[in-house]
Amino acid sequence: MPEMPEVQGLVDFLGERITGLRIERARVLAISALKTYAPPIEVLEGARVAAVARHGKFVDIATDAGAHLVFHLAKAGWLRWYDEAPRTPVRPGRSPLALRVAFEDGSGFDLTEAGTKKSLAVYVAADPADVPGIARLGPDPLDGTFTRETLTGLLAGRRTQIKGVLRDQSIIAGVGNAYSDEILHAARMSPYALAATLDDAEVDRLFGAMRETLADAVATASGKPPADLKDAKRRGMRVHGRRGQACPVCGDEVRSVFFADNSLEYCPTCQTGGKLLADRRLSRLLK
Incomplete structure (x- = not known):
């Protein structure tokens, strides 16, 4: 399971590559992964990435449209990065893919989850604090205020x-x-x-x-x-x-x-x- 250091590594990697880029496509490929319905995931398309942050083990991609793409990789999930995102259509439920996001420069990433127990979670929220798992988080041990x-x-x-x-x-x-x-x-x-x-x-x-x-x-x-x-x-x-x-x-x-x-x-x-x-x-x- 990815923990704080690996999630922070993902945040740093994504922050360097996608901040300022427009999201071209955001497609849910495993319906069970999407935990929210409002705002709809389509609100991300056309928005630009304003920042990438971490909350515990959650990745938070904030956009200039006011919507946040938040995900938790759970026990068997991972992020697969592409300098050139695949454009071949993928049928939902036919692969370990849970989410595919592509950016205006052609890059993108997939969220994947191995195994049969599906726990990877994707949220689209106006505020990351609206995500229940984030709202329940205790303090971050690497925060300067954690003494x-x-x-x-x-x-x-x-x-x-x-x-x-x-x-x-x-x-x-x-x-x-x-x-x-x-x-x-x-x-x-x-x-x-x-x-x-x-x-x-x-x-x-x-x-x-x-x-x-x-x-x-x-x-x-x-x-x-x-x-x-x-x-x-x-x-x-x-x-x-x-x-x-x-x-x-x-x-x-x-x-x-x-x-x-x-x-x-x-x-x-x-x-x-x-x-x-x-x-x-x-x-x-x-x-």
Whole structure:
């Protein structure tokens, strides 16, 4: 799933290429992807791109017509860029294509979604705050106003596991499964630690790890075309997706805990005092 750094990479890439361009065509190719009906998507055609921005994991393409094209790539979605956009008609429902947008200079992009579970979402809105997912977002951890005190306030009173807190978009915007694993590894913290029980030193480590991990990942994504962002993300991971490999910090074996539709990865030596976390499908955390 694309997370904040990759989405920011897409925003930077698109901003450099489409700002000021007129939208020639905007076609929905998977009806289930379009979540709004007013204003109609046709309002985008003929409008010029005024800016491209990010809200959590949402991409927001603002136009001079007052309409915003907003999309969320969900778990299996991606953006495919073309210097010369295809003009061959595509029949809706016959491919992984969800949306095709073309610009006056001939360039364009497709939104695609693999698999059978379709969660990619496209919105046309007068204000991005009208998009429910954006309206519910918590603060952005790379925003200049997000301080250590901000994080302390978000953790206070939450008797929930820190892994879940980091992934909850209504608490902190933009972090998903992969980067929550990376942040917790850098902070030397168990994914099952309860948010409300973290002491000052642990909050300090978590705040520093969050800012540094995300800032480094954004810097890595910056300037890369969409086709290269996924591989760059994988190469940058120290524990996520590296089950069975050696931890780059201590050399211990990276372990996994499996859930219904995903998994988490961690280093026992760095994060849990050498103890293994039990598979939640079978039992609870080993204490």
